[in-house]
Amino acid sequence: MTPARQRVGDHAVVLGGSMSGLFAARVLSDAYEKVTVVERDELTEGHRVRRGVPQGRHLHALQARGQQVIEELFPGISDEMIAAGAATGDVGFNTRWYFNGKSPRRVRTGLRAVAASRPFLERHVYARVAALPNVAFRGGHDILGLETTPDHARVTGVRVQAHGGGSPEESIGADLVVDATGRGSRVPAWLEEFGFPRVEESRLKVGVGYTTCRYRLTSDPYDDEISIAVIASAELPRGAIMTKVEDGLVTLTAYGILGDHPPTDREGFRVFLKSLAVPDIFEAVQDQEPLEDPVAFKYPVSVRRHFERVPRFPQGLLVTGDSVCSFNPTYAQGMTVASLGAQVLREHLASGSAPVPAAYFRDVAHRAVDGPWEAMTINDLAFPGVEGRRTLSTRMAHALTARVQAASTRDPAVTEAFLRVVGLIEPPSTLMRPGMLTRILRGSRAAS
Template sequence: MNTPTHAVVVGASVAGLLSARVLSSHFDRVTLIERDVLTDLVGARKGVPQGQHTHGLLAGGLRAMADLFPGLEAELTQAGAVSSDLIGDTVTVQGGVRRPRVHSGIGLLCLSRPLLETTIRRRVLALPNVTLRDGLSFLGYTLSADGQATVGVQCQTGSGEDLQLPAQLVVDATGRGSRTPAWLESHGFAAPAETQLPINLRYVTREYARRPGDLGGANAFAVLPQPPHEYTLGSAAAVEGDRWLVMQGGWLGHHPPQDEAGFLSFAADLAAPEFHAFLSTARPLSGFSTYTFKANVRRHYERLTRFPAGLLVVGDAWCSFNPVYGQGMTVAALEALALERVLTGRRSSTPLGLTYFKAARRIVELAWSMAANADLAYPEVPGPRPALIKAMNWYMGHFQRASLHDSSLATALFEVAHLLRPPSALVSPGTLLRVSRAARQHRTEQAALSVPA
């Protein structure tokens, strides 16, 4: 008789939950280990301090999560998530230029991070072979006698008791603070090389009551900087419970204050007077929450040639992106779909981790290059700038301006930013033609505006 198979997922946040969902179809039992004691309360928690801040779920992430959890979108909407059109219900102002609100036909859900996480958690824990062990701290992996494979985990309960859990597969979903690189190094494996892009970004977030007609009836509002001379942003996202999550932030030390007057005057300096007017009259429902994000961090697991059998690394533990671009949860969802494909088609005896890193590397690579290229537009961000990045940023500047005049370019731009299509969709011959035509129109309009009356 075959021994029942067991997988352990360490970290029951978004990436861990999505991995557990996939593994439940391939293992007899799946155990989720989480240090926080999780309750059904919809609220932020200690292990996920970013949960209090705006969490945009990209359209590509929503689609991937709906593949894993049929009916998820309807369930979230029923719980109060605000169903929106990606461009039609969103106001975007960048570099002082306002994007026309045209209907795109692409759905977007505006919701809080705790609502998304608790809904997914409920779905995962409803699976008959998934168990949650919360209030349990992961300490390290157990290594096989030959030192080539992880065969379980060592943990500690809240009361200090040590615990061993044997497993054929262990998934590290412990987020940015993952200790796997250090563990690998101290157990005879090479740690992955790490790339950091320091950006010293700070979010300051506050909840406000949402009134009908606020911000021109939009469900999401963003006033974004145009690098390299602008550093600050402001946003408002409608979330369940008739609330706005208002976030202001700034790159490279241009941080918003956390007091009433300072928060308002920061908004007054943004290039969207209606945002300041809205904040001046909106009713606050909370204090200010702050999160400082020092750097984008990428651990190059995909470059390793030797890795313990029985171990995987997912989500922010693999790569943690500038949150402004809203990619983290979507990348975790796309990684989960890649894991599903790898487990379904698995034939070789290569350690699963190496096969998986190879299969999912493109997802991480694409999201990383989009985030890194955008951040490298600030000369103060240290990092290599191959000529290709400069050329891409130059082209994207033209593309963005052109997309203000051509709704099909706008849709293509949002589809790429929302990880629905690869960036190559922005450089097809037909697209290049439309960009140059729209750029000509933009120049003509600007010239007409600058002619004295």
């Protein structure tokens, strides 16, 4: 149990057993006597894709910073997953990247990638959280609503109901409720019902569609690499990533934006792969054995909820993960930003007092969401069909990115700096440091 001198409260409830919910439960377990995770799905240690994670069949990845944070939360988990069959390598040396159809110089960055399917990763994180003596799971339960004090100034618990058999409604009291139910979170609607101001939203329509097929390797097209990544560009808004995962399998996710989506029939999928900027992925799958027909998922719009701008918010309630911000999945930022949000929560609990919502949301915005959201928005606005205001700073960022990508084909130091920014290890401003900017300008001129 948590020592009394560190205890913030008796009971914390996490709504949603998502990755962000599991991260939150891990952090809360250090500060509350008991933590309960309530989830619609039955949570198990199996390999299956959960109904509540419809995108679970598709390729997922932790950025380099997310890999570091998950190791901080669960020491040794990376080696544990590798021992269980996950692929691993250096982000800059063992991945074959293509930007604008050109490959940057390979470089050993020291940033570790652990490649696995979403169910595999979730199973290992779930097992770690489930092993904590003060964490309990309530799978197979619908979340009906929040309980509050009569004036709605404080959340005091949550109302739930078990699936099937006409189960009665049940109240679970809590000192703190953390919503991790994701993009479909009902917290904004509940707040309005309680008389709180509407939560402002930022939206960016991207019309992303992606299609995934899994293969069993009959030959290895990778050499010493774990992944081939062909990134979509403004000139050709189609991309694909093919990655080794656990059990000797390969997951291939192809994507397109603004409605240009990969087909789900095998021949159409093959033709889409052939249309990419480079032939590497198309050629790599020709001799591989598909395990099933391709499956599709659509992501129409990125959504950010600005809880940090809400002037009044009930005590005893926090929000995390995709409930705060749902990113264009082609940038693989969601799980990493969720892990950064868990770090913010941990720091706010370190004082020994319950987190103050306004301060917590301010720090989540500043330290977890702002940077990735701005970078994603700038990148998406590079595609002419994406609606949005292209300011002078946005256009300058586009020009810098083009030069960085060009210079990286000649200078491994630029490659490393760029991948550290992409991996959320460093902020984009590091590319503007005088020495690095000189290398970028010199390298991009030489590449032209």
